[in-house]
Amino acid sequence: MADKKPLLSVEDALAAILASASGPLDVEDVPLAAAFGRTLARDLPALRTQPPKPLSAMDGYALRAEDAGKGALNVIGESSAGAGFAGVCGPGEAVRIFTGAPMPEGADSVLIQEEAARDGENVAARTKVTPGKNVRRAGIDFREGETILRAGRRLSPADVALAASADHPTLPVARAPRIAVLSTGDELAPPGEPRGPDQIVASNAYAVLGLIAACGGAALDLGVAPDQPEAIEAAIRKALDAGVDVLVTIGGASVGDRDFVRGALEAEGMALEFWKINMKPGKPLIHGQIGKTVVLGLPGNPVSAVVCGELFLKPLIRALCGDAAGAAHRIEPARAGADMKPNGPRREYVRATLAWTEAGQLEATPHKDQDSSLNSVLARSQALILRDAQAPALAKGEPVRILRLTESL
């Protein structure tokens, strides 16, 4: 029985989940303004050279560098951005020029206007000018045909601007993974709605929906199913009928008499890959597949659901988008901001705040209360401190490993 297997390590669990992602999804072309945060599906070539010709980097005078020490030069015209000078700048001549304007033929450098003495039609340099000074050579940014961005890259605002400058009006990106989110539990009522005396407000889905949005997924919120196998099975079928890539359930994952999620998933055809991981919080995580749909059954405790979302759902979304590098846990070094007790038998992910010390070190300070029900503590945390199973006590200032939590878009 799967229940009796030794608990999986976080690393093995992540590997199994990523292995179940059947490669990057289909490709779609999106307009530049919608491409931020999406994952590039193909290597992107530059469709033009930037800058296409030598341009001035400053406002001033285009001239031949060797003429700068020779007294007054004759200003024979003007070159501005978008309207270059048609003639040739010969010996003893200068052309008034502005930032971004094409260099006139014959000129090899630009004297900035702060160093120029203008007198009517003449200008003299008050400084030496070296050849190429204040000139942006053709192609210094990129050249036509060069690969400017690689497939699998999650597009930053600067990446999108780079693609625009390389003349791409749209970008080929992985289709956003479709992810159904199903909360379960008789005790759950939506925020702001009337509640029974023993009910609480359903909140976990909002963290999961936010994580999906931040990672570039497209969420389908299936709301809350009560603790009844038939109702949970019906909701699972709804997700499958919608053809989602991933089904995330929340709650009902543990061993209680009313924890029906695993049974319902199996009744709907899930091949169970694993259940339970050697971590805290988040031990009862269900993973399997129903056809091509990857299933992640998150534990119901609010912090456990979020930590499992960060550790497993986020990498899964990245992998489905073809961003293999982004699917790895990005562990960073920091210093402990407080003493920490020896750890128990499970790898622990301790909620912590981050701050820079005056000495310039990143300090992760664990919150005192680590109960897995505390949304307020989680909201005040920026990182998780990783503590291996049975790790000894450590003192404030000692090195720790951290994983940053996803922040807002």
Ligand SMILES: Nc1nc2c(c(=O)[nH]1)N[C@H]1C(S)=C(S)[C@@H](COP(=O)(O)OP(=O)(O)OC[C@H]3O[C@@H](n4cnc5c(N)ncnc54)[C@H](O)[C@@H]3O)O[C@H]1N2
């Ligand atoms: N005898 C044992 N009991 C428990 C074990 C165990 O190994 N043996 N594991 C504990 C651990 S660890 C966790 S984590 C929880 C996970 O249990 P479930 O996945 O079955 O979660 P629920 O029982 O449905 O809910 C737990 C808790 O979280 C609240 N909850 C659930 N969903 C939401 C939601 N959408 N929004 C807000 N709050 C939610 C729920 O009301 C419960 O308070 O099991 C331990 N028990």
Ligand code: MOO
């Ligand atoms: O692992 Mo549970 O997730 O400790 O609260």
